[in-house]
Amino acid sequence: MSKEHDKGMSVIVKTITRLTVGLILLYGIYIVLHGHVSPGGGFAGGIIIALSFIHIMLAYGKEVAFKKLSKSVASFFESIGAILFLVVALLGFTGGYFFLNFISKGEPFRLFSGGIIPICNIAIALKVGAGLFAIFVALVLLKFEPEKKG
Amino acid sequence: MIIYLLCLVLFLCGVYCVLRKRNIIKIIIGIIISEYAVHLFLILLAYRLGGRSPIFSPDREITNMVDPLPHALVLTAIVIGLASTALLVGIAMRIYEKYGTFDITRIRELKR
Amino acid sequence: MVNSSIIPLFVAVPLGGAFLNSLLGRNRKKVTDIIGVSTAFILSVLSFVALRLYNTHGVLVYNVGGWKPPIGIGMVLDGLTAFMLVTVNVVAFCIAVYSVNYMEKFTSKWKFYTLFFLMLGGMNGVIITGDIFNLFVFLEIAAVASYALVAFGTERHELEAAFKYAVMGTLGSLFILLGIAFLYGYTSTLNMADMGNILAQSGSANIVLMVIVLFLMGFGLKAALVPFHAWLPDAHPSAPAPISAMLSGVLIKSLGIYAICRIFYNVIGFNQEISAILMFFGALSMIVGGLLALGQWDFKRLLAYSSISQIGYIVLALGLGTPLGIIGGLFHLFNHSIFKSLLFLNAGAVEYATGTRDLKEMGGLASKMPFTGTTGFLGSMSIAGIPPFSGFWSKLIIIIALVQAGKVGYAFWAVIISVLTLAMYIKVIRYAFLGKLKEKWRGVEEVPLFMKLSMGALALACVAGGALLLPGVYEAFLQNAEGLLTNGTKYATVVLEAIK
Numbered sequence: 001m002s003k004e005h006d007k008g009m010s011v012i013v014k015t016i017t018r019l020t021v022g023l024i025l026l027y028g029i030y031i032v033l034h035g036h037v038s039p040g041g042g043f044a045g046g047i048i049i050a051l052s053f054i055h056i057m058l059a060y061g062k063e064v065a066f067k068k069l070s071k072s073v074a075s076f077f078e079s080i081g082a083i084l085f086l087v088v089a090l091l092g093f094t095g096g097y098f099f100l101n102f103i104s105k106g107e108p109f110r111l112f113s114g115g116i117i118p119i120c121n122i123a124i125a126l127k128v129g130a131g132l133f134a135i136f137v138a139l140v141l142l143k144f145e146p147e148k149k150g
Numbered sequence: 151m152i153i154y155l156l157c158l159v160l161f162l163c164g165v166y167c168v169l170r171k172r173n174i175i176k177i178i179i180g181i182i183i184s185e186y187a188v189h190l191f192l193i194l195l196a197y198r199l200g201g202r203s204p205i206f207s208p209d210r211e212i213t214n215m216v217d218p219l220p221h222a223l224v225l226t227a228i229v230i231g232l233a234s235t236a237l238l239v240g241i242a243m244r245i246y247e248k249y250g251t252f253d254i255t256r257i258r259e260l261k262r
Numbered sequence: 263m264v265n266s267s268i269i270p271l272f273v274a275v276p277l278g279g280a281f282l283n284s285l286l287g288r289n290r291k292k293v294t295d296i297i298g299v300s301t302a303f304i305l306s307v308l309s310f311v312a313l314r315l316y317n318t319h320g321v322l323v324y325n326v327g328g329w330k331p332p333i334g335i336g337m338v339l340d341g342l343t344a345f346m347l348v349t350v351n352v353v354a355f356c357i358a359v360y361s362v363n364y365m366e367k368f369t370s371k372w373k374f375y376t377l378f379f380l381m382l383g384g385m386n387g388v389i390i391t392g393d394i395f396n397l398f399v400f401l402e403i404a405a406v407a408s409y410a411l412v413a414f415g416t417e418r419h420e421l422e423a424a425f426k427y428a429v430m431g432t433l434g435s436l437f438i439l440l441g442i443a444f445l446y447g448y449t450s451t452l453n454m455a456d457m458g459n460i461l462a463q464s465g466s467a468n469i470v471l472m473v474i475v476l477f478l479m480g481f482g483l484k485a486a487l488v489p490f491h492a493w494l495p496d497a498h499p500s501a502p503a504p505i506s507a508m509l510s511g512v513l514i515k516s517l518g519i520y521a522i523c524r525i526f527y528n529v530i531g532f533n534q535e536i537s538a539i540l541m542f543f544g545a546l547s548m549i550v551g552g553l554l555a556l557g558q559w560d561f562k563r564l565l566a567y568s569s570i571s572q573i574g575y576i577v578l579a580l581g582l583g584t585p586l587g588i589i590g591g592l593f594h595l596f597n598h599s600i601f602k603s604l605l606f607l608n609a610g611a612v613e614y615a616t617g618t619r620d621l622k623e624m625g626g627l628a629s630k631m632p633f634t635g636t637t638g639f640l641g642s643m644s645i646a647g648i649p650p651f652s653g654f655w656s657k658l659i660i661i662i663a664l665v666q667a668g669k670v671g672y673a674f675w676a677v678i679i680s681v682l683t684l685a686m687y688i689k690v691i692r693y694a695f696l697g698k699l700k701e702k703w704r705g706v707e708e709v710p711l712f713m714k715l716s717m718g719a720l721a722l723a724c725v726a727g728g729a730l731l732l733p734g735v736y737e738a739f740l741q742n743a744e745g746l747l748t749n750g751t752k753y754a755t756v757v758l759e760a761i762k
Contacts, residue, residue, distance in 0.1 A: 039205060043229055079285040086278055092327070093270065128229075135236050139243065161440070168433065174425070181432050188439050195447045220446070223395055227439060230402045234432050237406060241413055241425050248418045259419050 007061040017059040024052040028125075035121040042124025049125060050132035062141065071137060074130045081126030088119055153194060161187035174242045174252045178235065185231045189224045196220040268312055269324040269337045269390055272347065273400075275305055276383035280376045287372040295362050298375040302351075302358035305382070309344075309351040316344040316742065321756055323392070331392065332453040338392040338757055341742030345592065346389045346520055348739075350512045353599050353720075354382050357511075360607055360716040361504040363709070364614060368415060368502065377414075381407035381508070385516040392757065394442055394529070395452050401438070401484070401517055405431050408513060412501045423500035427493045434483030434490070441476035444469055458529045458754035470530060477525055478539065485518020487577060488547040491570050495554075498569065499562035499619070503610020506562060510569045511603035515595055519576060528753040532583055540581025545672055547574030552679040555686050561609045561619045561694065564686060565602070568645070571679060572598045578676070579660045580747075584667050588744045590659035597644070597652045597727055604641040604720040608634055611713055612694065615706045621690065626699035630706050633714050635695045637721040642691055644724045646684035652727025 008014060032045030057065035164187060167180025196217040204218035242252070249257050279301030287294035315322065322339040325331065358378070365371045384404025391397050409431065413424035446452060448469050449460045461470065483490040494514075498506050526536055551571030558564040576598065579591030611634045612627065613619055628635035644651035647658075657680055664673035708714070 043225065076285075079281055082277075082281040083285065086274065086281065090274060093267070093274070135240075139236075139239060161436075165433070168429065177429060181429065181436075184433070184436050188436055188443065191440070192443045192446075195443060219452070220443075226395075226399060230399070230406075233406055234402075234409075234428070237409055238425070238428055238432070241409075241421055241428065244413075244416055245421050245425060248416075248421060257422055259422055 007063075009059050013059050017055060021052050021055050024055065025049060028052065028129075032121050032125040033118065036117045042121040043128055045121070046125035046128030047132060049129040050136075053129075053133050054136050057136075057140075069133065071134070074134050074137075077126050078130040078134065081123045081128075081130065084126070085120060085123040088116055088123065092116070154191065157187055157191040157194065160190070163187075172253055172255060174245065174254060177254070178238050178242065181238070182231070182235060185227075189227055189231075192220045192224050192227070267324065268308060268315065269322065269339050270326065271308060272305065272312075272351075272386040272390055273383050275301060275308070276379040276386065280379035280383065283372050283379070284376045287375070289372075291371065294372045294375055298358055298378070299362065301379060302355040302382075305386075306351045306355040309347040312339060313344045313348055313739070315339070316341065323757060332451050332456040335396055336392040336453065336455075336757075337390045338455075339390065340753070340757075341745060342520070342523065342747065343389055345596070345739060345743040346516060347386065349596050349599050350382075350385055350389065350516055352723075353511050353603050354508065356716040356720050357504045357507050357603065357607070360507075360610075360713050363712045364502070364504055364610060367614075374411070374414060377407045377411050378505075378508070380404075381411065381513070385512065388516055389520060392454050393452055394445070394454050394457065394525075397454075397521065397524075398435070398438060398442060401521070402435055404513065404517060405435060405484070408505075408509060411505045412497050412509075414502055414505065417500075420500045423496040427497040430483060430490075430493045434480045436480075437476050437483075438480035441473045441480060444473050444476070448473075454524070454529050455754040455757040458531070459758070461529065462531055462754070466533075474526075474530060474536065474539075477522075478543075481518055481522050481525070482543065485514050485522065485577070486547075486570055486573055487518075487543045488550045488570065488574070491547065491551075494570060495563055495566045498566040498606075499560060503606060503613060506566075506610070507603040507606035510566065510606060511599045514569070514573060515576075515599060519573070519580070519595065522577075523580060523747060527747045537581050537583050541578055541669070541672065544574045544576070544578030544581055545675055547571065548578060548679050549574070549675060552682045552686075556682065556689075559621050561612065561621055561624075561690065562606065563619075564621075564690065565605055565609060568683065568686065569598075569602055571683065572602070572645070575657070575660060575676065575679075578672060579663065582663055582667055582669070584663060585744055585748050586659065586666065587663040588747050589740055590656060590663050592743050593740060594653075594656035594660060597656050597724075600720055600723045600727065601641045601644045601653060604637060604717060604724060605645070607713070607717050607720070608638040608641060611709045611717065614709055614713070621693040623700070624694045625697045626695070627706070628695040629699055631708050633708055634717070637717045638695060639691060640721045640724055642687035644727070646687050647680050648684075652724055655727075 028045050028048030028051075030045075031040035031048060032042060035041035035045065053065060053069050056068060161184050164180045164182075164184030167183060168177050171177055171180065196219070198214065198216050201214050201216035202212055204212075204215040204221070206212065245257065246252060251257070279297055283294060283297050287297060316339055323331070324337040324339075326335045326337060329335075361374070361378075365374050368374065381404050384400045384402075384407060387400030388397055388404065391400060409424055409428040412427055413420055445457065448467070449457050451457055451460065479490070483493075486494045498510050501509060522540075526532060526540070530536070548571050551567050551569070551574055555564050555567035555571065558567060572594070576591050576595050579587045579594065582588075582591075609619065611631070612624065615631060615634075616624065616627070618624065640651070644653040647654045657676075661673050661676050664670075664676060
């Protein structure tokens with residue numbers, strides 16, 4: 001991470017960010033993967049994953065954040081999340097009904113149970129995470145000189 | 151009974167904010183307040199007397215749960231609200247860029 | 263089961279087209295065009311297949327995910343659905359072809375196509391679903407996509423119009439969600455057929471009255487009934503021309519009028535109070551829209567006020583409740599989609615060539631742009647109700663139905679506003695197309711090929727629209743839709759039988 005002291009926030013904030021942002025990302029992934037046994041799921045986990053990247057941007061400035069996740073990579077992940085969700089739905093469609101649960105459901109409360117639900121959760125988390133990061137970038141980085149109404 | 155009426159009062163507060171405030175950001179906050187009031191109303195509809203939260207766990211049997219369907223509806227509605235709010239804030243920022251003000255009485259370019 | 267599996271494709275194909283466009287069509291123009299036009303073409307072909315499927319097999323129900331309704335979500339294909347699907351998808355195909363050329367002037371054409379197909383997927387979803395919360399979700403998808411599309415050019419007046427439209431549209435959706443919450447609390451089910459059964463058996467309660475008021479406010483705002491119309495004269499002119507055609511031609515019908523029909527006829531049940539309210543609001547829209555349109559000098563703003571007036575006609579006829587009235591209303595809905603889209607595309611072509619929308623500045627364009635002039639003339643004559651174009655037949659059926667039901671006052675106002683509509687369109691044609699050519703328009707030329715193709719196809723449908731009343735086509739298209747609405751809440755039993 002960068003050690004310049006003129007960009008971003010103070011040293012205390014940068015140190016704590018460096019220690020905790022990996023844990024935040026990991027916590028978000030945990031909520032996504034366990035969406036079928038405990039509350040949470042794709043949307044909530046996706047927001048937490050996006051928050052970890054926004055945290056880096058707030059503490060260190062935008063160059064470092066864009067080195068971790070650039071704008072084109074975020075757009076790519078967003079489209080991939082949407083297409084993955086649609087592909088899973090269409091696979092069920094060819095097999096029988098739309099959104100049919102075709103992967104075997106194991107016994108309840110285990111991690112690999114619940115059919116297609118974990119895959120759908122991952123797709124939703126990709127889309128929501130990349131989408132929220134893109135919304136934040138678009139709202140914060142808009143450089144404008146307000147043109148006065150003549 | 152009174153708690154449902156209070157929810158509707160909160161909704162009307164949000165609608166008042168949309169109708170009477172002059173700053174664009176306050177109008178957006180009024181819409182957000184109304185949305186939260188409707189979501190709260192939906193969740194309150196789901197309550198059953200003495201019910202527990204509708205989550206299974208491997209070690210205990212739950213016999214009386216609250217109704218889980220409105221919880222799923224409100225999750226969807228929160229996501230929809232997020233998308234609408236993000237779009238409204240984006241449009242508001244572009245309006246500031248073009249007009250230079252947030253006051254809606256001065257943004258009247260379109261005539262009758 | 264194999265027959266009904268065409269139904270979810272109406273939602274899956276536009277969503278697939280939108281996301282593929284967002285992934286592949288970044289900076290490559292040809293790829294964007296090909297994906298866009300082919301998706302719209304596939305959808306219009308599928309809608310005709312669905313119409314034939316309904317005529318041979320009757321009501322079809324598709325259970326999403328294999329869960330049977332009323333536990334799962336069901337998608338229903340019945341007469342009204344097939345009718346609306348053909349209307350929406352055929353008009354959307356013509357508009358997609360038109361925007362291949364028109365959107366060259368804007369940057370990032372791929373964003374336009376992505377949002378366009380999201381809106382189309384949302385509209386199709388509203389039409390085919392059988393579950394009331396699913397209707398709300400698809401309505402929101404289509405509405406949010408349309409807010410973004412109105413602001414597409416990011417000029418000053420576009421942003422202001424988009425903000426006004428977005429705030430009022432979000433408030434309308436909140437009223438609809440509140441109504442759905444009340445209905446769920448009263449009937450404890452979300453499936454529309456099941457809800458219809460329960461409401462028919464339990465009689466009228468006070469809470470159903472409150473739900474009727476909330477739904478009228480919410481869906482009336484989406485359909486631009488007076489007094490909820492204030493967003494339309496700002497939003498429809500400021501949008502780019504294909505989006506104006508889409509909004510005025512199909513969005514307010516699919517989101518507003520179809521939802522009003524479905525809920526007030528099939529779920530809540532039709533009675534005298536609803537009939538009186540709908541007819542009053544319809545007549546009010548008709549009169550206010552017509553009178554306000556006469557004084558406009560902006561081409562697209564005049565067309566927007568005229569849209570309010572024609573939607574008033576449709577709601578007046580649908581509120582009547584007799585079979586002839588419903589046939590007139592639905593036929594006028596189909597006709598209005600075709601000729602209002604044609605007129606907005608025409609206004610877009612004039613703006614593309616000359617750069618202005620003010621009627622006082624135009625003049626004599628018919629000599630330089632003959633194709634645009636001819637199609638504009640055909641569309642105007644059709645909306646004003648001149649025989650033998652399609653608008654004449656539908657207005658005639660509406661007026662005959664009003665007189666037969668004994669509401670002579672409403673019929674009198676309908677005839678007066680029809681004459682006013684003729685007057686306003688003669689003004690448009692005289693100022694824009696006839697007359698002397700002004701000096702600054704010496705260099706304009708005719709519009710490119712795709713725009714001509716789509717305008718020509720819509721004009722052809724205007725002329726041939728009267729053929730929908732011929733015996734063979736009439737049963738296949740209009741009568742099934744009308745039969746469904748007059749069945750009222752017995753629709754619920756038909757749907758519940760068709761679930762396998």
